Amino acid sequence: MTPxxxxxxxxxxxxxxxxxxxxxxxxxxxxxxxxxxRGIWNAAHDRRPALVARCAGVxxxxxxxxxARSEGLPLAVRGGGHxxxxxxxxxxxxxxxxxxxxxxxxxxxxxxxxxxAGCLWRDLDAETQQFxxxxxxxxxxxxxxxxxxxxxxxxxxxRRCGLTLDSLAGADVVTADGRxxxxxxxxxxxxxWALRGGGGNFGVVTSLDYDLHEIGLxxxxxxxxxxxxxxxxxxxxxxxxxxGAADELTTLVNLTTxxxxxxxxxxxxxxxxxxxxxxxxxxxDRGEEATAPFRSLGTVLADVFAPHPYVAWQQALDPLxxxxxxxxxxxxxxxxxxxxxxETLLSAFDQVPGPLCEIHLHQLGGAMARVxxxxxxxxxxxxxxxxNVIGRTxxxxxxxxxVEWARGVTSALGPDAATYVNFTGEGSxxxxxAAYPPDTYRRLVSAKExxxxxxLFRLNQNIAPKL
Numbered sequence: 003m004t005p006x007x008x009x010x011x012x013x014x015x016x017x018x019x020x021x022x023x024x025x026x027x028x029x030x031x032x033x034x035x036x037x038x039x040r041g042i043w044n045a046a047h048d049r050r051p052a053l054v055a056r057c058a059g060v061x062x063x064x065x066x067x068x069x070a071r072s073e074g075l076p077l078a079v080r081g082g083g084h085x086x087x088x089x090x091x092x093x094x095x096x097x098x099x100x101x102x103x104x105x106x107x108x109x110x111x112x113x114x115x116x117x118x119a120g121c122l123w124r125d126l127d128a129e130t131q132q133f134x135x136x137x138x139x140x141x142x143x144x145x146x147x148x149x150x151x152x153x154x155x156x157x158x159x160x161r162r163c164g165l166t167l168d169s170l171a172g173a174d175v176v177t178a179d180g181r182x183x184x185x186x187x188x189x190x191x192x193x194x195w196a197l198r199g200g201g202g203n204f205g206v207v208t209s210l211d212y213d214l215h216e217i218g219l220x221x222x223x224x225x226x227x228x229x230x231x232x233x234x235x236x237x238x239x240x241x242x243x244x245x246g247a248a249d250e251l252t253t254l255v256n257l258t259t260x261x262x263x264x265x266x267x268x269x270x271x272x273x274x275x276x277x278x279x280x281x282x283x284x285x286x287d288r289g290e291e292a293t294a295p296f297r298s299l300g301t302v303l304a305d306v307f308a309p310h311p312y313v314a315w316q317q318a319l320d321p322l323x324x325x326x327x328x329x330x331x332x333x334x335x336x337x338x339x340x341x342x343x344x345e346t347l348l349s350a351f352d353q354v355p356g357p358l359c360e361i362h363l364h365q366l367g368g369a370m371a372r373v374x375x376x377x378x379x380x381x382x383x384x385x386x387x388x389x390n391v392i393g394r395t396x397x398x399x400x401x402x403x404x405v406e407w408a409r410g411v412t413s414a415l416g417p418d419a420a421t422y423v424n425f426t427g428e429g430s431x432x433x434x435x436a437a438y439p440p441d442t443y444r445r446l447v448s449a450k451e452x453x454x455x456x457x458l459f460r461l462n463q464n465i466a467p468k469l
Contacts, residue, residue: 012052012073020069026058026102039099040091042080043144046328046401047088051078054097060208063176066098067206071178071458078461079206082122082146086331087428089202089461098206100148108133113214114171119148119207124317126212131313135214138166143317144325151210152201153424153463154380156388158223158281158315161252161368163215167198167380168373172211175204178458186211196449199379199438201423202462203446204453222282222289223315224307227266230274232300233257234348237363239299240278241339244386249368250284251292257347259357261322265304272357275303281315327358328401330393332412333425335385339363343415347389350411355403358394361411363387381442382420389415390425423463434463 012020021028029039030053039054052075055066070077076095083090083101091097100120106129108115113135117126124143130136138159140150147166155166163169172186175193183205185194196204228236240255247253256277260270278296282289286309293307310318336343347361354361367386375381391411393404408427412419423437435443443465450457451467460466 012069012075016069016073017053020065023065024055024058024062026056026062029054029056040097042083042085042088042090043325044084044086044088044329045326045397046330047091049088049091049093051092051095051097054099056099056102058102060174060176060182063098063100063206063208064180064182066096067176067178067458068180070096070098071180076461077458079202079459081119081148082144082150084142084145085149086329086425087463089429092461100206100208103208106130108135108214113216115212115214116209117147117212118209119146121147123147123150124313127313127316130214131219134216134218136163136217136312137169137212137214138163139316141319142323143320144323147210148207149202150424152197152199152207154199154422156364156366156422156424158221158252159215159217159283160366160370161247161249162217162283164369164373165380166212167378168370169213169215170198170210171213173197173207174209175207177205178454178456192449193453195377196379196446196453199381199423199442200446200449200465203450203459203465205459217283217312218286219311220286220309221312221315222286222293222307223280223310224293224305225277225279226297226305226307227260227270227303228276228278228300229270229303230257230276230351233276233351234344236276236278236299237339237344237347240296240363241344243295243299244339244365246295247365248284248292251280251282252365252368253278253280253293253296254362254364257351257354257361257363259354260303263304265306267303270303274351274354276300280307283312328395328398328404330401330405330408330427331425332391332393332408332427333422334389334412334415335382335420335422336387336389336415337385339387343389346411346414350391350407350414353407355393355407356395356400358392358396359404359407360392360394362390362392364390375439376442379438379442379446381439382422382437385420388422390422426463429463431464434465437463
């Protein structure tokens with residue numbers, strides 16, 4: 003649990019003037035809804051902001067940025083509130099809450115969607131799927147679109163459609179000095195480059211324009227479960243199956259503990275298992291054939307691969323990742339899933355500290371790898387896999403052990419290896435540096451100096467200007 007400081011008082015007159023000019027609402031300590039307003043998805047962070055500004059539109063965002071700048075207060079920008087390091091809230095500062103801003107407009111002629119930055123993935127999916135369209139989204143539909151997109155965006159369509167940020171066509175941004183800009187390939191291209199992978203370092207993104215992909219309403223998707231005793235065999239078989247997988251298929255392995263799901267035999271409940279999830283986003287008639295190599299790697303405990311509505315598949319894992327747990331995520335990219343890496347994963351699986359802790363081995367490549375590395379600030383595109391290590395506990399008890407276990411897994415895989423900015427666990431400078439090649443990082447610093455030279459936007463995976 004994160005310690006907090008006493009809440010700083012903002013002058014009464016200043017606060018009254020600010021609140022009176024807001025279309026949205028301002029929540030302060032002592033208000034009935036304060037505890038609800040300050041809470042975030044990751045309960046490992048318990049912080050007490052001086053106020054939460056629930057913004058109804060761009061004008062509210064501009065006013066809130068101005069208040070933080072003029073009062074010299076920390077500013078936390080919240081979209082979906084899923085920030086693992088807790089950047090969605092702060093002590094003794096201002097939370098700029100975008101969650102009321104959830105409008106989506108689909109332009110069928112242009113095959114684009116404009117989504118306000120408070121949208122969750124379920125909001126965007128609901129609108130785009132009315133027309134059989136989609137963009138790579140989060141594995142959990144309660145995740146906000148903004149932070150997910152600006153940090154990368156790895157989901158079930160990553161091999162078919164690329165990273166989420168690869169489909170970003172433009173964004174509206176409020177900068178630290180109060181400007182309201184549109185960033186795209188034609189307008190402020192340096193900012194547009196930096197936004198795609200540089201996270202929230204350069205301003206408050208208020209809306210995002212996405213190029214959409216036609217995937218239809220149904221995808222061949224699901225999960226297959228194997229016993230933990232066959233983990234080595236399954237991992238090696240998974241690696242072989244990935245070598246022949248088409249780009250339309252995205253899969254991952256989850257080394258986990260079986261929840262009491264009705265389709266799993268009771269003897270497996272609460273026991274360690276190896277689950278393989280996959281999504282074939284192409285011709286539905288070929289889905290069973292395309293996923294077959296992943297569904298015959300050992301003794302099958304359950305196989306629930308089938309045609310599913312895309313929206314339903316996007317929400318299928320939601321119950322397993324509820325709000326209110328203590329969460330810590332770490333990641334490392336692997337150029338290949340070599341024998342040494344698999345042995346490290348197997349050893350870590352044997353030492354898993356609790357039933358909510360997991361290790362994901364996620365195949366990359368496909369459309370993601372075809373984007374030139376220097377075209378966006380997300381430059382790690384030549385690695386075949388990413389390992390995401392999830393340390394979770396129901397509450398604070400045992401959480402420190404889960405964190406140390408997660409750190410140990412990624413360190414054993416490669417202490418100097420590249421990491422995924424959305425899954426860095428904490429905002430330490432070394433973890434941020436590990437997310438970017440040196441040339442990319444230098445270019446990001448340059449953009450930071452241009453758009454946020456005083457580092458107002460520092461509650462993120464921070465790229466500091468040369469102050």
